[in-house]
Amino acid sequence: MIETKLPFDQQYVRTFSEGHGEPSWLLNLRLQALAKAEELPLPKPDKTKIDKWNFTQFTHHVVQSAPLSSLEELPEAVKALIDLEEETKNLYVQRDHTPAYLSLSDDLKQKGVIFTDIFTAVREHGELVAKYFMKDGVQVDEHRLTALHAALMNGGVFVYVPKNVEVKTPLQAVYIQEQEDTALFNHVIIVAEENSSVAYVENYISLQDQACAVANIVAEVFALTNARVFFAAVDHLAKGITTYVNRRGVTGRHGRIEWALGLMNDGDTVSENITRLIGDGSYGDTKTVVVGRGEQTQNFTTSVIHYGKHTEGYILKHGVVKDSATSIFNGIGKIEHGASKSNAEQESRVLMLSEKARGDANPILLIDEDDVTAGHAASVGRVDPTQLYYLMSRGIPKVEAERLIIHGFLAPVVNEIPLESVKKQLVEIIERKVK
Numbered sequence: 001m002i003e004t005k006l007p008f009d010q011q012y013v014r015t016f017s018e019g020h021g022e023p024s025w026l027l028n029l030r031l032q033a034l035a036k037a038e039e040l041p042l043p044k045p046d047k048t049k050i051d052k053w054n055f056t057q058f059t060h061h062v063v064q065s066a067p068l069s070s071l072e073e074l075p076e077a078v079k080a081l082i083d084l085e086e087e088t089k090n091l092y093v094q095r096d097h098t099p100a101y102l103s104l105s106d107d108l109k110q111k112g113v114i115f116t117d118i119f120t121a122v123r124e125h126g127e128l129v130a131k132y133f134m135k136d137g138v139q140v141d142e143h144r145l146t147a148l149h150a151a152l153m154n155g156g157v158f159v160y161v162p163k164n165v166e167v168k169t170p171l172q173a174v175y176i177q178e179q180e181d182t183a184l185f186n187h188v189i190i191v192a193e194e195n196s197s198v199a200y201v202e203n204y205i206s207l208q209d210q211a212c213a214v215a216n217i218v219a220e221v222f223a224l225t226n227a228r229v230f231f232a233a234v235d236h237l238a239k240g241i242t243t244y245v246n247r248r249g250v251t252g253r254h255g256r257i258e259w260a261l262g263l264m265n266d267g268d269t270v271s272e273n274i275t276r277l278i279g280d281g282s283y284g285d286t287k288t289v290v291v292g293r294g295e296q297t298q299n300f301t302t303s304v305i306h307y308g309k310h311t312e313g314y315i316l317k318h319g320v321v322k323d324s325a326t327s328i329f330n331g332i333g334k335i336e337h338g339a340s341k342s343n344a345e346q347e348s349r350v351l352m353l354s355e356k357a358r359g360d361a362n363p364i365l366l367i368d369e370d371d372v373t374a375g376h377a378a379s380v381g382r383v384d385p386t387q388l389y390y391l392m393s394r395g396i397p398k399v400e401a402e403r404l405i406i407h408g409f410l411a412p413v414v415n416e417i418p419l420e421s422v423k424k425q426l427v428e429i430i431e432r433k434v435k
Helices: 010-019 024-039 106-110 118-124 126-132 144-152 385-393 398-414 420-434
Strands: 091-095 098-103 114-117 155-161 171-177 186-192 197-206 210-223 228-236 239-251 256-263 269-277 283-292 297-306 312-321 326-335 343-352 358-367 373-381
Touching: 010 024, 024 126, 024 144, 091 114, 091 155, 098 114, 114 118, 118 126, 118 155, 118 186, 126 186, 144 210, 144 239, 155 171, 155 197, 171 210, 186 197, 186 228, 197 210, 197 420, 210 228, 210 256, 228 239, 228 420, 239 256, 239 283, 256 269, 256 398, 269 283, 269 312, 283 297, 283 326, 283 398, 283 420, 297 312, 297 343, 312 326, 312 358, 312 398, 312 420, 326 343, 326 373, 343 358, 343 398, 358 373, 385 398, 398 420
Parallel strands: 091 171, 155 186, 171 197, 186 210, 197 228, 210 239, 228 256, 239 269, 256 283, 269 297, 283 312, 297 326, 312 343, 326 358, 343 373
Antiparallel strands: 091 098, 114 155
């Protein structure tokens, strides 16, 4: 059993919070969350035992890195994520726990868009952050990992798009883990007010191949009346990092949240992605791709919960598993009583590339209303021999034919990424992991 004694006490959390000039509401929330973390149980993801995983033991909670005077100072692996010509106008770079670079176009500033690190947001826009921080999205007391997150949050961003503002260029955040033994407790909040739209793309990247640390990541996305948020992420944290990631969305009337998630971590991972369709006529679409390799265990739960009438929810998950890795896909489409005329659809498919690899797809429909439509599809298997034969009959070698099939299998999500540099990176990660 992993030692569950927490590495930090109330005095540490108080000193950390006061050192960042945080308002009393956040300090009090942190202290209460730490007390709850001592008592609350771990989450219980279906078909995966995580009680022996390391979520609490790490060496560094804070590492101070130097800010960047130029993006040219970044390592090549990070520069490859950023189009240095086109995409530096709306960019945030975090090195371990230091906000190292931030740029937002003058046009968006003048329109009232906020795009800044979470600590600056708490100091300068405290009431706005307090309105959304761990209230209607992710709750502090859901389980030990959400409480720990609230207590130890040490990075992240805040995005706010005012009413009637359309952000036409994606906002990009790059979170770099430079020290192999430092923990990430990143918190992201995205708020799109009435009739606004924004696309946000985030990358998690480790510069060390091996690590011994923890990542506890929360994102809360709010698309208010008739607003649209597109959220893309590529997570690529190193082997030895135990990751818990919780991405949660809430929609207002006719609000839309679309997710495109490339979950490429090399360590054990638990991922929760829940979209709550509160407003009538709202829409949620989650597309996820996963590659598991080595001996890692991964559990991915995706839920779309319908509360409003005429809501539409879609889940698409494609995973590739090789070596001795295990990937569990749980898809939940839930239509609450009163959510009439709603539609819940999901598809989960897992491709196993080796004898010891294990994939499991569990589609669940929970329907508490009569006048609705719902459907699901799931499959777990190996590369289709008919597809392989077809490609090989055209003179393509077997290894290359398998590669093409895998890329075609994962393309529905890869093609959704709105930044070419990030899309290219995701393709390269997939290439390396399935080779």
